[in-house]
Amino acid sequence: MKVELLLKKLVDKLDLVNQKLDSLIELNEKILKTQEEFLRAGSDKNHFGTELKLEPDVMSLLSLPSSLRKTAMVLLKLEKATAEDLARETKRLRPVESAYANQLVRMGYLSKKREGREVYFYIESPMEIRK
Amino acid sequence: MRKKVLSIHSSRGGTGKTVIATNLAAIYAIKGLNVALLDLDFRAPSLVDVFSKGIREPVRHWLNDFLDGRCKAEQALTDVSKAYGLKGKLLLGLANPAIEAIRNTMEKSRAWEVTAVKKLFSLRSTLFDNMDIDCCIIDTSPGFQYTSINAVVSSDISVVIATLDSLELKALRNMLVELYDAFAKRTVVLINKVFPETRAWSSEKQKNLISKMEKVLKHPVIGVVPCYCDVLQAKRTSLLAVDMPFHPFLRNLEEVAEKLGSINEKNAEEDVFCKAKL
Numbered sequence: 001m002k003v004e005l006l007l008k009k010l011v012d013k014l015d016l017v018n019q020k021l022d023s024l025i026e027l028n029e030k031i032l033k034t035q036e037e038f039l040r041a042g043s044d045k046n047h048f049g050t051e052l053k054l055e056p057d058v059m060s061l062l063s064l065p066s067s068l069r070k071t072a073m074v075l076l077k078l079e080k081a082t083a084e085d086l087a088r089e090t091k092r093l094r095p096v097e098s099a100y101a102n103q104l105v106r107m108g109y110l111s112k113k114r115e116g117r118e119v120y121f122y123i124e125s126p127m128e129i130r131k
Numbered sequence: 132m133r134k135k136v137l138s139i140h141s142s143r144g145g146t147g148k149t150v151i152a153t154n155l156a157a158i159y160a161i162k163g164l165n166v167a168l169l170d171l172d173f174r175a176p177s178l179v180d181v182f183s184k185g186i187r188e189p190v191r192h193w194l195n196d197f198l199d200g201r202c203k204a205e206q207a208l209t210d211v212s213k214a215y216g217l218k219g220k221l222l223l224g225l226a227n228p229a230i231e232a233i234r235n236t237m238e239k240s241r242a243w244e245v246t247a248v249k250k251l252f253s254l255r256s257t258l259f260d261n262m263d264i265d266c267c268i269i270d271t272s273p274g275f276q277y278t279s280i281n282a283v284v285s286s287d288i289s290v291v292i293a294t295l296d297s298l299e300l301k302a303l304r305n306m307l308v309e310l311y312d313a314f315a316k317r318t319v320v321l322i323n324k325v326f327p328e329t330r331a332w333s334s335e336k337q338k339n340l341i342s343k344m345e346k347v348l349k350h351p352v353i354g355v356v357p358c359y360c361d362v363l364q365a366k367r368t369s370l371l372a373v374d375m376p377f378h379p380f381l382r383n384l385e386e387v388a389e390k391l392g393s394i395n396e397k398n399a400e401e402d403v404f405c406k407a408k409l
Contacts, residue, residue: 058284062309076245
């Protein structure tokens with residue numbers, strides 16, 4: 001009877017070890033996957049596997065080409081805008097603004113999201129990114 | 132006057148930015164316009180001292196608090212119109228002079244600066260749309276500093292205060308190209324503290340000086356203000372537009388105020404001053 005009890009305890013412990021090993025294997029797989037994503041995306045991704053965001057502060061804007069700087073400045077003012085909103089402010093053509101805004105998204109200065117039929121460009125609050 | 136934000140900036144310190152900013156604000160408020168005057172010189176706050184006679188209650192919220200998200204824009208503004216007997220409103224956004232606050236500003240991250248410039252744009256909407264303000268004047272810190280560039284970016288017109296010091300003119304020329312032209316800002320230069328003898332000059336001679344400076348700086352010069360010993364010697368707490376309203380310094384500044392009011396920042400073709408200059 002006593003041996004049976006000991007064996008049961010041993011099996012329980014082994015189960016626990018097994019569960020922990022499974023968790024470790026799962027975690028290791030996640031790490032490997034993230035590393036692969038990071039290597040594939042090069043400098044476009046950071047080590048958390050998320051899009052790398054740059055802060056469009058005024059000093060950084062000074063280093064941008066004037067065409068892109070104009071779009072970024074309008075977004076600082078409007079906070080959130082479609083390519084059409086941007087074009088209205090900059091007095092450039094909508095497809096031109098769309099191209100510039102998308103370039104700023106690729107560079108990591110802006111984010112974009114779809115709301116219904118409209119695509120909005122915006123500056124993600126860097127303070128929130130940090131949190 | 133069309134609603135506008137004016138940033139008062141310079142390439143170096145000691146050009147008289149604060150005296151110009153405070154008195155321009157007072158001139159507009161005396162005329163009956165509602166004005167907001169913001170102190171964005173967080174490293175060397177001065178408006179709290181200049182207006183010490185008019186600030187009757189302890190300041191609860193500073194402009195620092197608004198930019199840090201600790202209070203609303205309305206809470207960070209102190210009304211001094213009654214204290215100075217002004218026809219229009221004069222609201223002050225004061226920078227906190229406490230050493231801890233200054234140190235805190237110096238430690239701000241780039242992320243904070245992005246939030247700050249966005250808050251300055253939102254403040255502009257609050258002032259113009261909700262608080263019936265006609266003109267917002269921002270007194271900045273000199274040179275290339277985050278807060279001053281934030282102020283320049285969020286303003287409609289940048290008024291650059293310069294003196295005839297050759298070293299300063301060189302730095303100014305660089306700043307005009309590297310900063311103002313880069314941000315495509317409507318910029319005018321005001322030459323301050325010009326030799327006292329220019330007071331006796333004919334208007335033609337003064338115009339020649341302006342045109343010479345415009346050629347050097349490649350930007351419109353909105354006025355030339357001669358140096359007055361009594362202005363330099365006046366106490367920091369003296370608001371000249373109120374205390375010495377008939378002083379020739381104020382007459383010079385009133386002309387500048389009128390020209391600034393006529394500038395249409397949206398359309399260069401329409402504005403009276405820049406059309407003649409550009």
